[in-house]
Amino acid sequence: MTTPPAAAIHLNIGFVPLIDSAPLLIAQAQGLFADAGLQVDLSREPSWAGIRDRTAFGVLDAAVMTAPMPLAAALGLGGPARPMVTGLVLSKGGNGITFSSVLGEQTQRDGLAATIAARRGAGDPPLTLGVVFGVSTHHYELRAWLRDQGVDPDTDVTLRVVAPPAMADALRAGTVDGYCVGAPWNHVGAALGAGHTVAYTAAPPPGRPEKVLAVNAAWANEHPRAHSALIKVLTTAGRWLGSEPNRRLAAEILASHDRLGVPADQLLPDLLRRDDAGNWHLDFGTAGHRPDPADAQPLIEAMRQAGQLAPEADTTSALAVWRPDLYDAAVATP
């Protein structure tokens, strides 16, 4: 006599249409969740603030978020202080900076700092650059990149928030002169003829965490085994995304209208891009899945530098969000 299988645990998981969400979308498409006793409903979310609040208050049980978001949520930045739990780093790298064709040409000739100085001298308004969200790796990466170019992100340019899928159109419409965004929206911007990608963010191992799995704290407490299974399934999907043939397949899967809704040939360049050392530009686990609090510290530092966090603010609650113990337990489970 066989024992009936335990009833599947049902959960709602949110994602934003980005290639970074691939492990989640691939796991669902391949039935990996069902195999692990999880019945998952995916919800495509149009805004980061929405995904944050819906996860914080349990409308969603979990979501793909930019790495600093759950840290900021614990600190009450931009929203109510609600703890979430991060037991898995989903992706590293993958972001890029795209400039309009005009700005791209100018900066290639004169450099960005000189271009900005010339505009100021001519009485032109400051350049406007798009980022996807205030609390995001994109915002912090763009600030660091601007500083490297001798540009002050607070006084030399205007930063503006634009949702990732709207970036390329904003560039074409001239609402922004450039932007920092994740895949595939740099390539899409270039493919639309709106501009050129001028820089890709490097992800040297161990690399800065890009997207994480953020889980509603109450759900995590109530369902430790399901949470563990969820982490394990997503590491499996991430490993599957480590090979080139699988990434080619993934492009077909991600393209569908209920997932990213972007043609596969526009997803492939970002999926297949490697850095000079041959590492994936957008990595799904080769460079590590473990949420090490040491990797959270630079993100908190970036919040301080961006003026989002007071220098003296206590960040203990934020560091407690990252749970390497949950990751370790999940991958140790047979």
Add this chain to the structure above:
Amino acid sequence: MPTTPPRLKILVIDEDDQRGQTLAAVLEATGYQVVSRSGDDAYLPSVVAEVQPDLVLIDVASPDRDTLEQLSALGQELPRPVVMFARDEDQDTIARAVRAGVSAYITEGLANARVKPIIDVAIAHFRHHQSLRIELERASAALDDRKSIDRAKGLLMARRRIAEPDAYALLRKLAMDRKAKLGDVAREVVATAERLDREQRDPA
């Protein structure tokens, strides 16, 4: 003589025009000053700077929220006129609001007691709108069911040369045997018949 506090100004932003307009009308009727915007292309921080609302109500999932939050997150554009409804004692209200699909931003220093009734109205309105939508979906699903059942009946009558009551009885029996809904079984019958037709037309 007691002074009445100045009327609060509320900015309602909703891509769902009908929902936003009705909410604005209800709040206006209750004595608030309301400015309502649909999800047009206006740059939200500029709208906020121009309208100077005491409170902003917006769909919890709207992409405009990310733009709105830059007022506090980028700290560049304006002197942070709006902050999220975020104090600890408001957690219950905000949880109910998020579940209903409403989010609210208020200017710093506005008393909780003045804000809560507004949020409550918005929650009730969003919920009401949601239930209307579900009802509408159910009604159109029922209509779709009836169409599918009629088609399935017609197909069965033609192929099996049976009368309408018998075709209907057959559909009901299929549904009962499979513990499925009549509409679903009817759709399946129609789909199967279409597939058979296709295969007969161009055999693989």
